[in-house]
Amino acid sequence: MKEELRRLLDTCLENGTEEDLRVIKQLLEGIQYKINRNRRTYIDGLLQMETSYDQNSCEITIPITPVIHNNLNIVHGGITATVLDTTMGVLANRLLPEGYGAVTNQLNIHYIAPGIGDSIRCKAEVIHKGTKTMVISGEAFRSDGKKMAYATGTFFMIKKE
Structure with missing residues (x-):
C-alpha cells in the first residue's frame, strides 16, 4: 500500500x-x-473546522479553499450542508447525558447566497429539546457577514451501545 x-x-x-x-x-x-x-x-x-460553543449554541468556521468549490468556483452546496449538519449535531451531542448520542433524522436547508469569500461560519441553536428528539436551527454566513444558508435539523437521541 x-x-x-x-x-x-x-x-x-x-x-x-x-x-x-x-x-x-x-x-x-x-x-x-x-x-x-x-x-x-x-x-x-x-475541512479545517474551528469549533467553539457556549451553553446554548455552537459555531464552526471553515476556510473557503479550492477543496470545497463546485464547478462554478463557489462553495459546493453539499459542503455547506455538511458543515451546518455538523454544527447542529455537535450542539445536540453536547446537550445529551453520558451514554447517549444524537443522529440526524431530518435536515432542511434553504440556500440564500453563493458561498464566496474567505470563510464560512455556521451557528446552531436549539429550538426544541424533547425526550427523544431535538430540533435545532442553523445559519451559515460568509466572511462578509451575508447569510448564505438557513437550516433546521431534527436529531434522534439514542443510547450508545
Missing part, C-alpha cells in the same frame, strides 16, 4: 498544477490533524 501511495503522490507532484499541489497539501494536513489529535473522523481535519 505504501509503495502504491508513493507512486500516486509522486505522479501528482510531478504533473499537478500549483492549485493541485495546494489541495494535496491541505488534504494531507487534514489527515495529519486527525492523526495528531487522535480523532475518530477525518471531516473536521479535512
Whole structure:
C-alpha cells in the first residue's frame, strides 16, 4: 500500500498544477490533524473546522479553499450542508447525558447566497429539546457577514451501545 501511495503522490507532484499541489497539501494536513489529535473522523481535519460553543449554541468556521468549490468556483452546496449538519449535531451531542448520542433524522436547508469569500461560519441553536428528539436551527454566513444558508435539523437521541 505504501509503495502504491508513493507512486500516486509522486505522479501528482510531478504533473499537478500549483492549485493541485495546494489541495494535496491541505488534504494531507487534514489527515495529519486527525492523526495528531487522535480523532475518530477525518471531516473536521479535512475541512479545517474551528469549533467553539457556549451553553446554548455552537459555531464552526471553515476556510473557503479550492477543496470545497463546485464547478462554478463557489462553495459546493453539499459542503455547506455538511458543515451546518455538523454544527447542529455537535450542539445536540453536547446537550445529551453520558451514554447517549444524537443522529440526524431530518435536515432542511434553504440556500440564500453563493458561498464566496474567505470563510464560512455556521451557528446552531436549539429550538426544541424533547425526550427523544431535538430540533435545532442553523445559519451559515460568509466572511462578509451575508447569510448564505438557513437550516433546521431534527436529531434522534439514542443510547450508545
